[in-house]
Structures are given as structure tokens and as C-alpha cells.
Amino acid sequence: MTGAPADMPIPVDWYLYLSAVLFIVGAVGVLTRRNLFIILFSLELMLNAVNINLVGFSRFHENLVGQNFVIFVMAIAAAEAAVGLAIATVLYRNRRTLMVDLFDRMKG
């Protein structure tokens, strides 16, 4: 495995373009969908786009701090998923829907 990829590494720009596209896809999901679950999925997608950036730059600069940081992003993503799903459960128990625009009790 140390042969071809080490000699000709993938350009760091490619990681950035891929990550930008994935991030925008996630942002579109957050902004347009009404279902709370799909919004949580889109958040995970955006966090993954950030991870691609971190790993690409870590390889580019030959430094492992970026890869270590990905572990923390994953920990925060797990915590966010746990709390978000708990909130979704409580909302569904109280309101019998997961469409976010129906949660307008606070007139936001």
C-alpha cells in the first residue's frame, strides 16, 4: 500500500471540492426539508464533509493533528445524535408529528 498513493498523492484541492459539495448538499437538506429526522441526517452529512477536509489536510501537511481532531468531531456528532434523537422522541410524544414547521408554539 505504500507504493502508488505515496508517490502521487491526491491533490488537496480535490478533498476541498468534494467536501464543499457534500457540505452544500447537507445545508440544502437542513434548509428545505420539514422532517426532523432528515434534518438530523443532513447535519451528520455536513459534519462528515468537515471530516474529509481535516483528513485531506492532515495528509497534505503530513501532520496527525487533523486526524486526531476527526475523532473529536465524531464524538461531538455522537453526542449530538443522542441528544437530538431524545428531543425528537419527546417532541413526537407530545405533538404526534415530526414536521418542524408545526412546532411554532414560541412564534419563532
Next chain:
Amino acid sequence: MTVSKVLFIIFGVLAVFGGIGAITRKNIVHALLLLVFTFLNVAAIFFLTQAYFLAMVQILVYAGAIMVLFIFVIMLLNLRTYGEEEQTHRKQRWIALVLSILVLAEFVCVLATMTFTAVGGGFTPDFIAANGGSTKVFGIELFNQMLLPFEVASVVLLVAMVGAIILVKKEKSGGEATRTWEPGLQPSAEVAEEEV
């Protein structure tokens, strides 16, 4: 055009299409499966970048644990399918789409004008291979430089776990009084019965 570049393009395109599929499906479970597909492709990209440990963590934690958590909650909530209802915000979806594409164009314009110069931190693939492999070097680096953030992350996970348990716990008494819903959204008799 080396093999790794071709594979990167293939996995990247598949990841993007999986993501687009995930945010456009009506069925939540289909969306979740497409999201898992995207995460597996991202893990493949981590493999190509020689971040082997992170690729495995991506598969185990993201595509495994977190997505199983989502599946469990979807199963517990017993959601009906939202086939007939509108899935997107009627007013804001076109504005959001146009603005997002503008932001993407902005990203591309900025990236096209930038050139990056490698700093060279010393962790070359040869160095990593000589020092016992990527997982060992990664672990040593994590527990030497990032020890305090690591401990803080464990506290964050603990707080999230306790918070999730407290949020979903049902109140012992007086719980029914706080359970209110809009008049237009009365649960069906069967659902209300099931809840008690």
C-alpha cells in the same frame, strides 16, 4: 492519473449522489440507508488517504453505531409514512436552493484561486510505516498531544448520555398535564390508547 485518483473520483461521486439521495427521499429508512452508503464511501476515501484507523472508526461508529441509534428511534416512534404530505417548506425551498448554489459557487471560486503549500510535519507514510503503522502512531499522537481534549470529550459524551436519558424519561406523576398538542393535530383514538 493514478489508480488512487480514479478511485477517489469514483468514491467521491458516489458519496455525493448518496447524499443527494438521502436528502430527497420521502421514506426515512431509505434516506438512512443512502446516508450509510455515503458514509461508507467517505470511509473509502479515508482509506485512500491512508487514514486507516479513521476509516475503520468511520465504518464502526458512524455507519454502525450512530445509524443503528437512528434506526432504533425510528422503530420506537412507529412513524407513519408521510407519503401525501408535503416534504419541503413551500416558501423557502427555492430561496434555500438558490442561496446554497450561490455559496457553492463562492466556495469553488475561492478554492480555484488558492494555492496550498505543504508545511511538512514529518509524518510521512514512510515514517509511519517505520514506527509501527498508522494506528500506533495515531494513538501515541492522540494521547500525548491531545490528552486534555480527549478527557473533555469523554465528559461531553457522559453529559449527552445523561441528558438523553433525562429527556426521554417519563414523569412519574402529573406527566399527562404537560402533554398538550394543537387542536388540529389530535391523535387518532388508536394512537392515544397506545400511549396510555
